Amino acid sequence: xxxxxxxxxxxxxxxxxxxxxxxxxxxxxxxxxxxxxxxxxxxxxxxxxxxxxxxxxxxxxxxxxxxxxxx
Amino acid sequence: xxxxxxxxxxxxxxxxxxxxxxxxxxxxxxxxxxxxxxxxxxxxxxxxxxxxxxxxxxxxxxxxxxxxxxxxxxxxxxxxxxxxxxxxxxxxxxxxxxxxxxxxxxxxxxxxxxxxxxxxxxxxxxxxxxxxxxxxxxxxxxxx
Numbered sequence: 773x774x775x776x777x778x779x780x781x782x783x784x785x786x787x788x789x790x791x792x793x794x795x796x797x798x799x800x801x802x803x804x805x806x807x808x809x810x811x812x813x814x815x816x817x818x819x820x821x822x823x824x825x826x827x828x829x830x831x832x833x834x835x836x837x838x839x840x841x842x843x
Numbered sequence: 844x845x846x847x848x849x850x851x852x853x854x855x856x857x858x859x860x861x862x863x864x865x866x867x868x869x870x871x872x873x874x875x876x877x878x879x880x881x882x883x884x885x886x887x888x889x890x891x892x893x894x895x896x897x898x899x900x901x902x903x904x905x906x907x908x909x910x911x912x913x914x915x916x917x918x919x920x921x922x923x924x925x926x927x928x929x930x931x932x933x934x935x936x937x938x939x940x941x942x943x944x945x946x947x948x949x950x951x952x953x954x955x956x957x958x959x960x961x962x963x964x965x966x967x968x969x970x971x972x973x974x975x976x977x978x979x980x981x982x983x984x985x986x987x
Contacts, residue, residue, distance in 0.1 A: 773927035773987065774913075774949050775957075775969045781950035782972050788950075794974040799957065799964040802971040803932050807962050810906050810933030814856055820844060820891060830977070843978040 775799065795839050805833055844889050851875060851882040852891050855904055860938070863921050865901040865909035893984055903984070906933030913949075918942035927987075928971050935959045 776782040779796070786793055797805070808829045812818055821829075823842050830840045844852075854875065858866040871879045880899055887894045893903035901909045908914075908924040914931035916923050919940045925931030928946065935942030942959045958965040980987045 773929050773971070773973050775928040775944075775946055775955055775971055776950060777948045777953060777955065777969060779970055781948050782970055785950040786972075791974050794972060794976065796970050796972045798967065799969045799971060800967045802929060803936075803959060803962055803964050806906075806929055806932035807936040809929070810936045811939065813906065813933070813937040814860065816853065818853065819849075820889065839973075839976045841976075841978055843981065 775802075795835070797835070801833060805829070805835070808833065844885070844891065847878070848882050848885050848889075848891075851879060852886050855892065855901065856907075859904050859907050859923075863923060865904060865907070868899045868901075890981060890984075906930030906937060913946050915945045916942055917945075932959060932964070936962070 776785065782796065809826070827842050830836070830842075855866060855871070858870075866874075868880075868883070871883070883892070883894060883899055883901075886892050892901055893905075894900065895902045903909065903926050906925050906929070908926040908930070910924070912924045912926060914925040914928060916925050916931050916934045918935045918938050923934055925934055925944070928944075931944040931946065941961070944955075944957045944959065946955045947953060948955055955969060957969065975982075975987045
């Protein structure tokens, strides 16, 4: 789960490492995802997210399809 | 996850924030008693934290990393490592403050410096990539 300077840099890295392309989002979307996923992590009343709660976070951000289906 | 395990987990996160690193097993045993070892293993099994594969030491309390990584985060006057770019943005989110992430492009090695201000990345020109599909993230969470 890495940040790249651009799509061009990402494509070169994928090719050089023989990785199948996964999913790419903007840094702005990543900020939204990080806030939705982690913002309660230090709360004194924290409870673990259920799978469905986490899946709903992804879906609210438009991260849908087979790649984003949690186990 | 029982209430005792939740208290252990919350204590670990509190210490991680306070001292800027993961509490060691020896520290946790001193602070919480011998019951901390089975609690840590239950929290690991529940994916509430990640232990090192060969010992009862914390590797990850996501979004915080106990080990140095390419994602260094400064926030609230302190510094931590995130486990990945997602976690690096997650540290200011968890602290509810602005922050700064320092990393390097995995392709060319050029520094990537990003501020997070009011939940927005500055600059916002970079792209984030996930190689592993979500259904396999926990198969090898360190690689993921």
